[in-house]
Amino acid sequence: MARAFIIRLLIFVILLGNIVGLNLTEYLSAVEYLTLNEDFVEEYTKWSLEVFSQPHYLYDWSPQPFPCSTKEMRSSEVPTSVHALRPGDIQCVAALGDSLTAGMGAKAITPIGVLLENRGVVWSIGGDYTYQKILTLPNILRLYNSKLKGFSTKTSISFLNGQNAKHNGLNVAKSGARSYHMVDQADLLLDRLKNKELCNWNNDWKLITFFIG
Secondary structure, eight states, X not given: OHHHHHHHHHHHHHHHHHHHHSOHHHHHHHHHHHHTOHHHHHHHHHHHHHHHTSTXXXXXXXXXXXXXXXXXXXXXXXXXXXXXXXXXXXXXXEEEESHHHHTBTTTOSSGGGGGEEOGGGOTTTBOSSOTTTOOOHHHHHTTTOTTOBOOBOSOEETTTTGGGOTTOTTBOOOTTOOXXXXXXXXXXXXXXXXXXXXXXXXXXXXXXXXXXX
């Protein structure tokens, strides 16, 4: 693994050297132009999804049987205490945080990819694919409750609609956010919880991750 990292680092340095040798201003302008082109972003997203769909592409993750039983992991009645909660009782997932939770550059293969947010593959809130393909908390919980809601999917452009992209679900994380931004994110999350009708505000159990720093 260390050898592979060193090779990738050397390739990056070589490519960076070639880029610096060009007119950097023109290069950055070209990248910005492409990210504003909706057709290009759509095609880039399709291409990256195809790449990430290749067997063992992500972290050498190979499909394995889920190691835990998913039977009888949902209560017959909604629990009134967290001490009686089972995995299948969770109806919604939500998340607050910074670029890590926004998935900024998570699937980047080229410099353009760094400008995109891949919220659908974030460990805490991503809902792209299934557990067999990508190991995320929502993909695990969906093994217990197929009706789980709130998780993020797909890709968006960070500086255009990032935090408010339509596929974000209850992921209100924002790239570049700091701890003092969390109050604003909490207010935004409360608004979505109450108005998007993804969850029953009073009765549904919700799992919210808070990842900042």
